[in-house]
Each structure stands twice: as structure tokens, then as C-alpha cells.
Amino acid sequence: SQKIEQNSEALNIQEGKTATLTCNYTNYSPAYLQWYRQDPGRGPVFLLLIRENEKEKRKERLKVTFDTTLKQSLFHITASQPADSATYLCAGVTGGGNKLTFGTGTQLKVEL
Amino acid sequence: GAVVSQHPSWVICKSGTSVKIECRSLDFQATTMFWYRQFPKQSLMLMATSNEGSKATYEQGVEKDKFLINHASLTLSTLTVTSAHPEDSSFYICSARAYRDRGKETQYFGPGTRLLVL
Numbered sequence A: 001s002q003k004i005e006q007n008s009e010a011l012n013i014q015e016g017k018t019a020t021l022t023c024n025y026t027n028y029s030p031a032y033l034q035w036y037r038q039d040p041g042r043g044p045v046f047l048l049l050i051r052e053n054e055k056e057k058r059k060e061r062l063k064v065t066f067d068t069t070l071k072q073s074l075f076h077i078t079a080s081q082p083a084d085s086a087t088y089l090c091a092g093v094t095g096g097g098n099k100l101t102f103g104t105g106t107q108l109k110v111e112l
Numbered sequence B: 001g002a003v004v005s006q007h008p009s010w011v012i013c014k015s016g017t018s019v020k021i022e023c024r025s026l027d028f029q030a031t032t033m034f035w036y037r038q039f040p041k042q043s044l045m046l047m048a049t050s051n052e053g054s055k056a057t058y059e060q061g062v063e064k065d066k067f068l069i070n071h072a073s074l075t076l077s078t079l080t081v082t083s084a085h086p087e088d089s090s091f092y093i094c095s096a097r098a099y100r101d102r103g104k105e106t107q108y109f110g111p112g113t114r115l116l117v118l
Helices: none
Strands: A003-006 A011-014 A019-026 A032-038 A045-051 A056-059 A062-067 A071-076 A087-093 A106-111 B004-009 B010-013 B017-023 B028-040 B045-051 B067-073 B076-081 B090-098 B113-117
Touching: A003 A087, A011 A019, A019 A032, A019 A087, A019 B010, A032 A062, A032 A071, A045 A056, A045 A062, A071 A087, A087 B045, B004 B090, B010 B017, B017 B090, B028 B067, B028 B076, B045 B067, B067 B113, B076 B090
Parallel strands: A011 A106, B010 B113
Antiparallel strands: A003 A019, A019 A071, A032 A045, A032 A087, A056 A062, A062 A071, A087 A106, B004 B017, B017 B076, B028 B045, B028 B090, B067 B076, B090 B113
């Protein structure tokens, strides 16, 4: 079955460093991947979308890559801040589809 | 902006009762609305997709008679959990795709509704 996998272990980093989160997919060829931020008890907030024919996308301190050979997307937050602490979700959609398939998310903690 | 609201934000009910959750798109018309369920430490699982004025399409394993979805207008969808049981306790999240974003992939998510069935 289609699977989106993210590292379930929390990622702890120091303020100012770059956080890198990984999303791997199996049995699946998503036409695009989306990254969301989710705070406790809240719904996801859309951050970035990257299509399968795009290698990299940037938005302010955020950068996403999409490697269809490795079947992987990396999500980077540069100059991380404590306010970036949250769970980050990866989601994929196949071409022409409506459905988002979500990973379990990776919790990021940025410490002072 | 594109704001989606949900009401109530949390609800506690007794086993056997029915609970209705509303999802509204506040500043846009939504052609399609989605209902998800999220258990602790797990990913969002799509329950159903609904288009305004037509019946919802349910995902495999989701009982349509238990989770009633009504997409009555372009700004409102409701999810009713009928005869709720403790195992239905979860975080229910809706999302909406804007009519103005036809052909685009953006979904706007609501803040979620926490349901606890005693």
C-alpha cells in the first residue's frame, strides 16, 4: 500500500542551526509533495508544495527538495528559532488525485 | 486569506449519543471538503471527500452510516458521528479546497475538533 514515512523520533536542535527533516515514500509515485506544520491540538498549516519535476523550492527560511530516484523529500529550516518548534507533516498526492496521504510527522524542538 | 473554522473545538459526550461537527469556509467557496481523523501520535487519515450537493465518497473501512456527512452549501459541511463509542474518540479535522483554486492543489485545514466519548 502507499506509504509516506517520516522519522517518528523527535528532532532536537539548537537555535540558529539548520533543521533537516526527511520524508520517504514507498509503493507510490506522488505527483507532488506538500509540507505542513501542526501545533498541538491544532489543524495542519500549509507551508510548501513541490512537484515531481522540481528539484528544490524555497520560501524565506524554508527549503524543500524532491528526489524521485531516492523517493525522498527533505525539508530544511535555516536559522531555526524556538518558535519553529512543532510537528512537521509530509503529504503526497498522485497526479489527478484529490487525496492527500500523510506521514506521521516529525516533532521538531528548537532549544535556546 | 483562506480560513476554515470548525465547531465545536472540543466535545465530550456519553456513549450512544450522536455528535455533529461543523466545518465552514469563512471567506471562500469550497467545491470540495475533506474529513480526516487523527489519533494520538498518528498521521491524519482521510475519512471521506464531499462535493457540494452530492453524496460523500468514503474511504475504505469508514462506515458511511456511522459517519454521516452533509455538504449542504459551498461554505458548510457537517460530520455527524452517530451512536458514538469510546473508540470514536479522536481529533477530527476538516479541510476545504477553494472554488477559486480550481486546478490547484491547495487544501485549507480547520483547527480540528477533539471528541471524547465516555
